[in-house]
Each structure stands twice: as C-alpha cells, then as structure tokens.
Amino acid sequence: MNGQNIVQSFETSEYRARVNKLRALISDAGMDALVVSSGSSQCYLLGYDAFSDAEPQAALVTLDDDPYFILRKMDADTATDAGCWLPQDRVVAYAESYVGGSGDASAWEMIGQFVKDKMGASARVAVEVSGLGVQAYHKLIGALGVEVPLDGGGLVSKCRLVKSERELLYMTEAAAIADRAMLAGMDKIAVGARHCEAAAAIMSVLCAGTESIFGGPPPFPPYIRGGEFANAPHQIWMDDVFAAGQQYYLEFSASRHRYPAPLTRMAHLGPATPHLKHRHEGGMAGFHAAIDAMRPGATCADVARAFQAAIRPYGLTKEGRIGYSVGLDFLDGPSLTTSNDTEIVSNMTFHFQSNFVERGEIYMMSDTVRVTENGAELMSAFPRTLFERPA
Numbered sequence: 001m002n003g004q005n006i007v008q009s010f011e012t013s014e015y016r017a018r019v020n021k022l023r024a025l026i027s028d029a030g031m032d033a034l035v036v037s038s039g040s041s042q043c044y045l046l047g048y049d050a051f052s053d054a055e056p057q058a059a060l061v062t063l064d065d066d067p068y069f070i071l072r073k074m075d076a077d078t079a080t081d082a083g084c085w086l087p088q089d090r091v092v093a094y095a096e097s098y099v100g101g102s103g104d105a106s107a108w109e110m111i112g113q114f115v116k117d118k119m120g121a122s123a124r125v126a127v128e129v130s131g132l133g134v135q136a137y138h139k140l141i142g143a144l145g146v147e148v149p150l151d152g153g154g155l156v157s158k159c160r161l162v163k164s165e166r167e168l169l170y171m172t173e174a175a176a177i178a179d180r181a182m183l184a185g186m187d188k189i190a191v192g193a194r195h196c197e198a199a200a201a202i203m204s205v206l207c208a209g210t211e212s213i214f215g216g217p218p219p220f221p222p223y224i225r226g227g228e229f230a231n232a233p234h235q236i237w238m239d240d241v242f243a244a245g246q247q248y249y250l251e252f253s254a255s256r257h258r259y260p261a262p263l264t265r266m267a268h269l270g271p272a273t274p275h276l277k278h279r280h281e282g283g284m285a286g287f288h289a290a291i292d293a294m295r296p297g298a299t300c301a302d303v304a305r306a307f308q309a310a311i312r313p314y315g316l317t318k319e320g321r322i323g324y325s326v327g328l329d330f331l332d333g334p335s336l337t338t339s340n341d342t343e344i345v346s347n348m349t350f351h352f353q354s355n356f357v358e359r360g361e362i363y364m365m366s367d368t369v370r371v372t373e374n375g376a377e378l379m380s381a382f383p384r385t386l387f388e389r390p391a
Helices: 012-028 040-047 108-121 134-144 155-160 165-187 193-210 274-293 300-314
Strands: 033-036 056-060 067-074 091-094 126-129 223-226 245-256 259-269 323-327 330-335 349-353 356-358 361-363 368-371 375-377 388-391
Touching: 012 056, 012 223, 033 040, 033 108, 040 056, 040 155, 056 108, 067 108, 091 108, 108 134, 126 134, 155 330, 155 375, 165 193, 165 245, 165 259, 165 368, 193 223, 193 245, 259 323, 259 349, 274 300, 274 349, 274 361, 274 375, 300 361, 323 368
Parallel strands: 033 126, 067 091, 259 388
Antiparallel strands: 033 056, 056 067, 223 245, 245 259, 259 368, 323 330, 323 349, 349 368, 356 361, 368 375
C-alpha cells in the first residue's frame, strides 16, 4: 500500500477506477444515477469496511462527480477511519434519532429525499433493489416520488466479476490461511473428539492467519458434518463426537479484507469404504475435467458439461451447479451450470465444488480457482485426497 493509510484495503485510484466502470454501465443503461443499498457494494466502491449496514445506509453514484455516502451520524463521523476514501464533504450523516425509534420516521425517507434533492424529480435514478427489505423499499421509493424504481441491482456485480491484481493477492493470501486451518481441523478429527474442538482449531487459524499474513473473520462458520445421521450440507458443527467407521467433511473459508478462499476436504475415521473410494475417484475425474475446461473463451456451461461427462462412467450424476463465482463477501457472479452461458475470462475466480449429496451419504471436495490466460489455477496447495484418520 502507500504507507500512509493502512485502513484502506486498496489504493484510492483503484476505488475511483471501480466507480468509473460503474458510471459507464449506468450511462449505457440510460440512467442518471444509482442508489447503492448493499453493504458489499458500498465496500467495493467506497472502501467502507464496517459491518454497520443493519441500519440504513446508501451510496449515490452519479455520472459526473464523486459519490455521496449517506449513513448514521456515528458512522459518518468516522467513515474515513473505516476505510472510506471519499472526502468528508461527500459523507452525509442522518441524525441518531432515526435509529431504534418506535415511530414512523425512517432514515430511508431521509436518504430518498436527499437523492431527490440532488438529482431532481425528472432524473432517471436506479436503485439496488435486492439490497432492500420490504419496508425499506416502500419508504425509499416513496421519498423518491416514484411508483416503481429502475432496478440497477446487477450493475455493481458486473464490475466485480473480473478481479484486480490486489484482489487476487488477497484471495491467494486467504487460500494460504485456509490451507493451514484445514490442517488444524484435520488434526482434531479423532475417535471421541468433539466436533466443536475441530471448529475451534479452524477458527483460531482463520482469525490468527500465518506468520506473514494477518487473519480475519470468516464469511461463515465452519461446516463440520458426518456420521450416521448427520450428512446434511450447509450446517455448522454438532453437539457430537467423531466416531470410528464414519466419514466427515470440513468446509470453511478464510478471508482477507473480506475476500474469501473457500475449501472443502473429507476424512474417514478408519479405512474408507470401497463405495466412498469409488465416489472419490469419480469426483476427482470430474474435478480435473472441469478445471481443464475452465479457461478464457469457454462458458460456465462448458465447464459443467465437462464435469458431467467425466463422472458419467463412474455411474455418478450431479444436478445443479458445480460452483459459482466468488469475491468480496463471497458470492459475486454466475454459477457453473449447464444452463449458464456466461463467458469465462481471465482473472475471474470460482468456488469449484465436486460434490454429491444424497440422503444418508455425502461427498464434498472444493477449491478456490483463479482463471488465468493459460487456464485455471488452483489457489489451495492442500492435498486433494480422501483422508483416512486413525480409528
């Protein structure tokens, strides 16, 4: 960084480039401005790295000047300390009396009125509708004086799809932390050990990082599942202990400045069954076929079809996606499915998942992947094997 502001995750020039890219999309869509309502989009454009968006806050991006950032007074007064690159005269505070009251007054009305005053009643103002709840939506559009706002929900996402070199650096650093956390979690898998002990070992590394890389809060708690009755995906650890003869998976993500590197590996307490070994062999065949297909010029559908073709000889099928684009605050783009024709370009990043989920049994293996000019590059160095822990 520039050595002067360790709070900002990126140089101001990079934030300005992001805003300029967004302005071009706003203009191409025939709009005059965009109200950015989601905290992730605000962080991406403004560098504001604080988890305070439970209260109303919004950025107003116009075609010809720095954005405005409107948020509650206690946050507005310290926005620069939270990484926001905007000059203070572009940070607008609303009164703390809007927060926590039981009356009808809403800060979204104040935000909407501010936007209307700045842009005029005839301006074509779009709104990131997906970042609003039902009540917030009605309060904001009522203050804007429109019945149905223009939906600009996909514009910032388009800007985020291709990563900069520093974004890629943060994800590479997160992958190094994730590798160390996976080792710590695997070391805790033993007969009679509690699932929470493995989770604690993983969380400790995610927060502490490595000797040369600072850690950070993960985007979600570790998923630790397995055993006779606990093979459901997307669930955190149980009040349970690891048992002999059972399989388990560990899935989590490290994070650097909110940029993730998700990772999943499986372990079996004792020798793995022939059936599970067969699934692993087929899953890895699909894994390698998809990675080979993931290159500039291919589509998301091409990658998914390569995976399906490779697992078919093993008697395996996979419905739905085999991964998705990841970036700031995790999900940020298209999915790898046979119905998604989004073209893959260099410096896109994906969470690729070779997974087979059935009731009573689950196989999970995943990695963070960067697309380069020469093809896909795996960010993790952790072995892609089916681990057999002592029973």
